[in-house]
Amino acid sequence: GQQLNQSPQSMFIQEGEDVSMNCTSSSIFNTWLWYKQDPGEGPVLLIALYKAGELTSNGRLTAQFGITRKDSFLNISASIPSDVGIYFCAGLKSGGSNYKLTFGKGTLLTVNP
């Protein structure tokens, strides 16, 4: 089946630093989603991207839908300790009754105060 390559697998940074992570695929998606998962909880949607080339911000988070529709990146600026968690990208193909949301394997972010 189709796969998403998410990188890096993990990051250990100092508070205040900027963070960048990305996902690539051999398949085209019509939606890209970025989720964050805190320990013991389900993923929570951070940003949704619906159009190739789209750049969307949510506070300190910025994400872009790659122009080829096969990739996306997420940036976090001025990281803070509560940014700690696992970040997942997800690519969606949908149309009528056909629906497939594929998740990347996650990026584990650790922020050192």
Next chain:
Amino acid sequence: DADVTQTPRNRITKTGKRIMLECSQTKGHDRMYWYRQDPGLGLQLIYYSFDVKDINKGEISDGYSVSRQAQAKFSLSLESAIPNQTALYFCATSDLPVIARELGNEQFFGPGTRLTVL
């Protein structure tokens, strides 16, 4: 109150036992999903349902079955649990996508069920 709830939150069982995980939602969404999460593997789709009585297989449906008897409830069953089904299980819901830029494709996740099969 949480919009998507899962019961139980934790379960330890033995090989060969039948297990049912329940998911309920108060969001009024038509679409519901069951995912499995293993360390380092992200989330894998087991089954999904677009409406009551509608059932569709996901990537890893073998060994699992589901039931959607009501809009608000979607249950996942393991007919005969095996140790490699030890994982975190998440239920999710989404509304119908209306327009491409609407958040109709957003999935809302429950808190998860940690299942251990001995």
